[in-house]
Amino acid sequence: TNCLTMAWRLFKNLSEEQQRYEKQLMFEHPAFAKLCQQLLRNARRMTRGDLLFSLHALVHLGVPQNTLLVQTLVRVCQEKLNQLDNRCISVLATTLAGMEKDKNVSALRAGLQLLVEQRISSIRDIFILQNLMKCLGKDVPVFLKKKLEMAVLREIDGLTFPNALRMFLALAAMNYCSLPILNACSKKIQENVHDAPFRQLILILEACHTLQYRNVKLFSALADYVNSTAYLWDKRQIILFLSACETLGFRPRELLEIFTEKVTEDPEFLNLKYLLIVLRVYSRLNYVPRVQKHLFFETLHSCLNKCLPQISNIELLKAVYSLGILGYLPHHALDVLLQKDSKDELVLSGLKEQNAVMLCCVKTCMELDSPSFTKPAFVLTENSSSLVSLNLRKAQEALIELLGGENMFQQNVRLPYKYHIDFEIRMDSDRKKVLPIAATDDHPDSHVERLALVFAPMSAFCLGTAHPQGKLAMKKRHLNKLGYRVILIQNKKFQGMTNEDAVEFLKGKIYSEVAVSFPEATVQDNN
DSSP: OHHHHHHHHHHHTSOHHHHHHHHHHHHHSHHHHHHHHHHHHHGGGSOHHHHHHHHHHHHHHTOOTTSHHHHHHHHHHHHTGGGOOHHHHHHHHHHHHTSOOOHHHHHHHHHHHHHHHHHGGGOOOHHHHHHHHHHHOTTSOHHHHHHHHHHHHHTGGGOOHHHHHHHHHHHHHHTOOOHHHHHHHHHHHHHTGGGSOHHHHHHHHHHHHHHTOOOHHHHHHHHHHHHHTGGGSOHHHHHHHHHHHHHHTOOOHHHHHHHHHHHHHOGGGOOHHHHHHHHHHHHHTTOOOSSSHHHHHHHHHHHHHHHTTTOOHHHHHHHHHHHHHTTOOOHHHHHHHTSHHHHHHHHHSTTHHHHHHHHHHHHHHHHHTSTTOOOOSOOOOEEOOSOOOGGGHHHHHHHHHHHSSGGGEEEEEEOGGGOEEEEEEEEETTSSOEEOHHHHHSSOOTTEEEEEEEEEOGGGBOTTSSOBOHHHHHHHHHHHHTTEEEEEEEHHHHHTSOHHHHHHHHHHHHTOSSOOOOTTSOOOOOO
8 A cells, every 4th residue: 555655646746748658667567466466365454544545546546447456446445434434535535536437436436425424514624525525526415515515614714725725626526606615715715816826726717617606806816816927827828817717707907918918929829729719718808908909900810810721610710700799800811711612611510500690790790890881871770579578677667757758769679780779769969858769760860869778688798897798899889880879788787776776877878978988899990
């Protein structure tokens, strides 16, 4: 056991390439075969500690799970399960977490689960509890998840920074979002974020995504740390961090700004894989640099052109689509994308509906974001229905009270380019008077201002802000091009208002002298 454990301790500190080489040497060494034979003969006579540490070392050294040795040790562990103390239970849990399911492993895991149910009140060590949570996984019954949660909360005052990091991963393994535990861990991490390895930061964000846990203070602390130490990290590491932020809808503005400078100064590191990630991140988070934005987009465009010989049609569509969302038209890439063969492949592929939506969006961008596009004097609209959905009923009632009747606005309005707005209002150009819809329908006037009220879910905005994500920002930009002043409203917050507050809120938005705008959200053209 000591020999195998020492081998594992030496082995785990090697690089992946070294591990492959050393593993081959070890398995081919005649002494290793003798050691395994001796272990097989003495398995049933070993102490419980030696048994479990031997199995742990063999599994993590990569000895195949279907070998007689590993299967024998698993069966002996089943026989001695009731003799295990809490420390041995922890070692067994760590071992099983790294094993694939088979008949013997599943039986041992089921036995361990029963044992944990009996012993849970006596386990006072957070580290052991974490190992059990990782091992038992998401299939564990809810009542046992709650018991494990209560056991952790009993010891939460003694939570250390390393335990706080591991607890995120343990809860993610169980797919159990315990807000009291996560909030306590978040606080500890924020206090000690400078001690966290970079890989651990990524794992925390991924765990938050799995658990659907959104903590703006935690994300901001992680982003501020990476931002302040950006000179230490490889550009590829920063890309991975930004990608993890993007999956959460969190927009680390300062870090994006710093990374933009790195891209424009040295774009050579942007291979196809990283280019697609960067485009996805910037487009979804709707980030357009405040300075040197044209240089940034030209740099990305140049990188995309270099990748054209090796890029697939679907990847090209995603890249052009992302740039289109940001308001930039990569002309050469567009020409390649819209060739007949490319379009046919995209429409006939397995994701034809998704591809068709992206193609439609790209074509809309080509028209509306073109420098030659001029605002139309009249936009043909269509009422899709006089009924409004339940989540817009409150807005409808507030508008009736504010404006004096349903004839003062339109609802469920369909526009060209497959756009839809929840409510349309028409005003005089001074924004002092709302005009009846019927009075302006047949007589379009340049002195009439059209307002589009768009109620969007919280998920359409960057986390913790009123900054629209890419698709919603693009819709706002295109409605502006069609002659609308657009008012974006977070529907969940609006629903939480009293009726009086809702009316006052809409009054402030509709009669405001300065339109609400997002100056970072658009690029007018690329010329």
